[in-house]
Amino acid sequence: MEISGKIIAVLPIATGQGKNGTWRSQDYVLETGDQYPKKVCFNFFGDKIEQFPLAIDDSVTVSFDLESREYNGRWFTSVRAWKAEKGAVSAAPAPSSTPVSSFDVTPGAGEGSDLPF
Numbered sequence: 826m827e828i829s830g831k832i833i834a835v836l837p838i839a840t841g842q843g844k845n846g847t848w849r850s851q852d853y854v855l856e857t858g859d860q861y862p863k864k865v866c867f868n869f870f871g872d873k874i875e876q877f878p879l880a881i882d883d884s885v886t887v888s889f890d891l892e893s894r895e896y897n898g899r900w901f902t903s904v905r906a907w908k909a910e911k912g913a914v915s916a917a918p919a920p921s922s923t924p925v926s927s928f929d930v931t932p933g934a935g936e937g938s939d940l941p942f
Contacts, residue, residue: 828865829886832879853879853906855887867904877909886910893896 832856841848852868867889869877879885888908919930 826891827886827888828855828857828867830855830862830865830884832881832883832885833864835879835881838874849874855885865904867906867908869906873907877906879911881907883911884910 832853833856836852836854838848838851840919848871850868851874852866855865855867857863857865867887871940886909887906889904889906891902891904893902895901
């Protein structure tokens with residue numbers, strides 16, 4: 826999956842110790858450029874943090890995977906990014922210039938139908 830927008834927050838790197846050694850994760854918040862902008866928090870894990878360095882105000886297209894997992898009866902969803910392309914934000918689709926079809930509102934246009942209006 827992909828999403829495009831502008832980076833509005835870069836959160837601190839989180840680290841921990843797992844069964845396979847030390848791990849690192851960094852979260853970012855992206856805001857889409859839609860008519861009604863959405864904010865999406867995603868993360869890079871491990872070496873991807875250095876491979877795709879992002880900063881506030883960077884315009885990016887992020888490729889990611891969604892994954893949900895259950896823990897103690899609760900479900901958690903992660904947005905794990907695997908690629909980011911700077912300056913590759915695709916523009917929002919342009920509004921259609923095709924005119925919207927109009928209804929015939931002349932008296933008697935609906936005669937013969939079963940509708941009460």
